[in-house]
Amino acid sequence: xxxxxxxxxxxxxxxxxxxxxxxxxxxxxxxxxxxxxxxxxxxxxxxxxxxxxxxxxxxxxxxxxxxxxxxxxxxxxxxxxxxxxxxxxxxxxxxxxxxxxxxxxxxxxxxxxxxxxxxxxxxxxxxxxxxxxxxxxxxxxxxxxxxxxxxxxxxxxxxxxxxxxxxxxxxxxxxxxxxxxxxxxxxxxxxxxxxxxxxxxxxxxxxxxxxxxxxxxxxxxxxxxxxxx
Ligand code: CA
Numbered sequence: 001x002x003x004x005x006x007x008x009x010x011x012x013x014x015x016x017x018x019x020x021x022x023x024x025x026x027x028x029x030x031x032x033x034x035x036x037x038x039x040x041x042x043x044x045x046x047x048x049x050x051x052x053x054x055x056x057x058x059x060x061x062x063x064x065x066x067x068x069x070x071x072x073x074x075x076x077x078x079x080x081x082x083x084x085x086x087x088x089x090x091x092x093x094x095x096x097x098x099x100x101x102x103x104x105x106x107x108x109x110x111x112x113x114x115x116x117x118x119x120x121x122x123x124x125x126x127x128x129x130x131x132x133x134x135x136x137x138x139x140x141x142x143x144x145x146x147x148x149x150x151x152x153x154x155x156x157x158x159x160x161x162x163x164x165x166x167x168x169x170x171x172x173x174x175x176x177x178x179x180x181x182x183x184x185x186x187x188x189x190x191x192x193x194x195x196x197x198x199x200x201x202x203x204x205x206x207x208x209x210x211x212x213x214x215x216x217x218x219x220x221x222x223x224x225x226x227x228x229x
Contacts, residue, residue, distance in 0.1 A: 004129075004130055004164045004167060004168065004185060004186060005029055005030055005031050005130060006030050006031065006051040006052065006123050006127045006130045006131075007030070007031045007032075007033060007048055007049070007050045007051050007052075008025050008030045008031070008032050008033075008050060008051065008052050008053070008054060008119065009032075009033050009034070009035065009041065009044055009045065009048065009050035009052070009053045009054070010022055010025065010032060010033070010034045010035070010054045011034075011035045011036075011037075011038070011040075011041040011044075011053065011054065011055045011056055011059065011064065011067070012034070012036070012054070012056040012059075012085070013036050013037055013056065013058075013059050013060055014056075015036075017056070018034055018036070020112070021054060021115075022034060024112050024115075024116060025054075025116075025119070028116055028119070028120070030119075033048045033050065037059050037060050037061050037062070038059050038061050038062030038063065038064070038066065038067045039061060039062060041053075041055070041059075041067050042062075042067065042070070042071075045071065045077055045080070049181075049184065050080060051080070051081075051123060051126055051127050051130075052080065052081045052082075052083065052119060052122055052123055052126070053071070053080055053081070053082045053083070054083050054085065054115075054119070055067060055068060055082050055083065055084050055085065055102075056084075056085045057084060057085060057086040057087065058087060064084060064085075065084075065100050068082050068084065068100045068101055068102050069100060069101060071101075072100075072101030073101075078101075079126070080126075081103040081104070081122035081123070081125065081126055082100075082101070082102045082103055082104075083102070083103065083104045083105065083106065083115075083118055083119060083122060084100065084102040084104070084105040084106070085105070085106055085108055085110070086105055086106075086107055086108065087107070087108040103122055104118050104121070104122060106118060126171075127171060128144075128171055129142065129144045129167035129168070129170060129171045130144070130167070130171075131144075132144055132145040133145075135167070135170040135171065136170075137169075137170050137173050137217065137228060137229065138217065138229075139151055139152045139214065140166075140170070140209065140217065142163075142166060142167060142170055144167060147163060149163065149166065151209060151212060151214060152212070152214070154211075154212040156208050156209065156211060156212075157208060157211070158205070158208050159201075159204065161186060161187075161201050161204075162201055162204050162205040162208055164185075164186045165182065165186055165201055165202065165205050166205060166209075168182065168185050168186060169218070169226075169227070169228035170228060172228075173228045173229045174227060174228070174229055175227060175228075176221045176224050176225050176226070176227040177225045177226055177227065178224060178225040179195040179198045179199075179225055179226075180195065181225070182198050182225070182226070183195065183197075183198060186201075202218065202226055205218065206218055217229060
């Protein structure tokens with residue numbers, strides 16, 4: 001599986017439910033990580049930096065609502081969409097009232113098709129490049145479905161790694177990515193790649209972006225990493 005596929009964290013204490021969710025999310029092409037309670041969920045968030053969290057309300061120990069509240073108050077995690085699963089009628093009103101900060105909610109028993117549609121909907125917002133949409137930054141256009149990249153009227157030739165790098169940058173223009181974050185996102189955390197490899201591919205990406213002229217849109221941030229614009 002390509003490493004730039006979105007990561008979804010499933011927080012659910014019931015093994016059967018966890019399995020159904022994981023199975024269906026993987027079938028959609030997502031990378032799935034799981035946690036069985038709130039404390040493990042918080043650890044997994046810091047460890048895997050998920051793109052979206054499916055969070056069950058009823059969990060042993062720290063409840064889903066408390067986890068949601070904590071994640072939504074932390075700068076590093078508040079932009080991760082949270083899709084809350086709720087079984088209880090009276091909870092729905094509270095979730096709906098956005099008291100929890102949850103981005104969306106689904107009531108149990110849910111339809112898997114509906115849940116997947118809501119997951120995709122949230123991911124389109126935060127990971128447009130991973131959900132088949134086209135991204136634009138100034139005169140650069142990247143079509144994540146056809147893998148075509150153009151600058152102005154010129155088609156650009158990018159290798160697969162440079163394409164994933166550019167997708168990452170174009171999803172969040174202005175954000176500074178450290179080499180380590182780029183390694184996680186583009187190469188995956190399971191394989192060992194020297195951080196200098198990132199510099200090599202950034203160099204290739206810059207060359208490709210400027211092959212037909214134009215300013216270098218990538219910025220080197222000393223001691224921090226790279227950013228687009
Ligand atoms: Ca539960």
